[in-house]
Amino acid sequence: MMVIRNICPAGKKALMWFLISTLIFTTSFFSGSVLGFSSELWALTYWGPALYFCLLTFILRYCYTGFMYEVALRSAFLGATFSLGIFLTSFENGWRVFGLYTIILSFFHFSEFVSVALTNPRTLSVSSFILNHSVQYGVAAVASWIEWAVEFYFFPDMKTFFWLSYCGVVMCIAGEVFRKSAMFTAKTNFNHTVQFVKRPDHELVTHGVYSICRHPSYVGWFYWSIGTQITLLNPICVIIYAVASWFFFRERVYAEELTLITFFGPQYVDYQKRVGTGLPCIKGYTPDNTSQHLRDDHWSY
Numbered sequence: 125m126m127v128i129r130n131i132c133p134a135g136k137k138a139l140m141w142f143l144i145s146t147l148i149f150t151t152s153f154f155s156g157s158v159l160g161f162s163s164e165l166w167a168l169t170y171w172g173p174a175l176y177f178c179l180l181t182f183i184l185r186y187c188y189t190g191f192m193y194e195v196a197l198r199s200a201f202l203g204a205t206f207s208l209g210i211f212l213t214s215f216e217n218g219w220r221v222f223g224l225y226t227i228i229l230s231f232f233h234f235s236e237f238v239s240v241a242l243t244n245p246r247t248l249s250v251s252s253f254i255l256n257h258s259v260q261y262g263v264a265a266v267a268s269w270i271e272w273a274v275e276f277y278f279f280p281d282m283k284t285f286f287w288l289s290y291c292g293v294v295m296c297i298a299g300e301v302f303r304k305s306a307m308f309t310a311k312t313n314f315n316h317t318v319q320f321v322k323r324p325d326h327e328l329v330t331h332g333v334y335s336i337c338r339h340p341s342y343v344g345w346f347y348w349s350i351g352t353q354i355t356l357l358n359p360i361c362v363i364i365y366a367v368a369s370w371f372f373f374r375e376r377v378y379a380e381e382l383t384l385i386t387f388f389g390p391q392y393v394d395y396q397k398r399v400g401t402g403l404p405c406i407k408g409y410t411p412d413n414t415s416q417h418l419r420d421d422h423w424s425y
């Protein structure tokens with residue numbers, strides 16, 4: 125409770141609108157009573173939720189401007205998708221696994237913003253939701269929805285191995301907890317954007333989850349991303365996500381360690397000797413490992 129009280133104004137607004145939206149949309153989805161629409165219309169048509177979201181946007185537009193509006197809008201949107209996920213889990217078919225995935229995805233993006241608000245508010249911005257991570261991230265998400273839809277249409281039974289989907293949920297929760305532990309351990313030393321210039325107060329963190337591995341937030345995100353595809357029961361995307369994430373984090377870790385060695389010198393080299401990266405078969409930057417190519421888009425998140 126104390127933690128919530130200390131959160132910055134934008135963090136408070138985010139929490140408030142996520143909760144309000146979740147409450148309203150969850151009640152509405154299950155009762156079907158919003159704006160007097162029957163439950164069939166509410167659940168089965170697109171325009172009911174869309175109209176309702178327009179109304180919410182209108183209220184937010186009236187109450188806020190600028191940054192606060194952007195934060196409230198995104199939080200309300202994530203609350204609405206979170207509620208949709210809860211509603212879909214009540215289905216006995218493939219929609220259930222899609223519902224679980226929707227809950228996991230919306231909670232992840234919302235909790236990223238709130239975690240930054242709590243641990244490093246100085247860096248808080250709209251991009252702390254990391255909804256606009258990268259083109260590749262967007263393409264990967266859409267690809268997973270397409271795989272789920274195609275398989276659900278042609279092989280509906282394939283999407284009813286709920287026990288396997290629940291294993292994916294457990295993997296996502298573990299990944300999420302590990303990543304957030306890293307953010308709360310590193311606090312102001314954690315930044316969604318890889319830093320090129322060392323701030324005077326930037327300290328090397330080697331305690332807590334950082335004593336288990338050098339890149340706990342990336343480890344958490346790596347397993348979380350694979351977990352989302354197990355949750356969706358997407359065999360093709362499980363493999364694609366594992367391979368793509370591995371290559372992404374191999375380059376990211378390499379780039380980041382290059383900067384960390386310039387920041388902390390022998391202190392970081394000593395840390396590298398004691399603690400592994402935590403990612404399978406990824407060594408990170410070492411002077412004898414300088415042949416990897418770095419791409420320009422490897423400096424954020």
Ligand SMILES: C[S@@+](CC[C@H](N)C(=O)[O-])C[C@H]1O[C@@H](n2cnc3c(N)ncnc32)[C@H](O)[C@@H]1O
Pocket residue numbers: 306310313314315316317318319327328329330334338339340341342343380383384425
């Ligand atoms: C997105 S965070 C990722 C941190 C870390 N790679 C992880 O997975 O938990 C990136 C920022 O964290 C900083 N950073 C990474 N490891 C750090 C450490 N052990 N101590 C302090 N700062 C660190 C980097 O300078 C970079 O600006």
